[in-house]
Amino acid sequence: MKPLYKGLILAALQCAIVLSLGGKLLYDRATCPRVWVKTIPWDPSLPIRGRYLALRLSSQPGDPHFVETNDKRVLFFVPEYSTSIEQRRNAEIWAEVTIPHKGPPRPIRLGVKQDGQIVPVDIN
Known part of the structure; x- marks a missing residue:
């Protein structure tokens, strides 16, 4: 050959x-199911550098998929020239995640809570 x-x-x-x-x-x-989970920022010590948000999922007992999401850590990669998240530093950030059959949750999009509603953030 x-x-x-x-x-x-x-x-x-x-x-x-x-x-x-x-x-x-x-x-x-x-x-797979999708759920919105409140997040808490955390600072990983990773060798990769880039534009990402390091988030720790923080669900409450009784929330859907509490076991799969509570205290899990995810990285959400942000486009290079996006300023949407930086403008909302003091807002309560939520992440919509997919709960796969195996493995950690996978983040899909971010949102902020306004007037009791989660509003997705346009990051692009």
């Missing part, structure tokens, strides 16, 4: 792996 064909097969295999992961995440988002 020619090296060109081997390279094309390897590239197709790598693309299939990435696409299958994306498909699994989309399937989980469509089928």
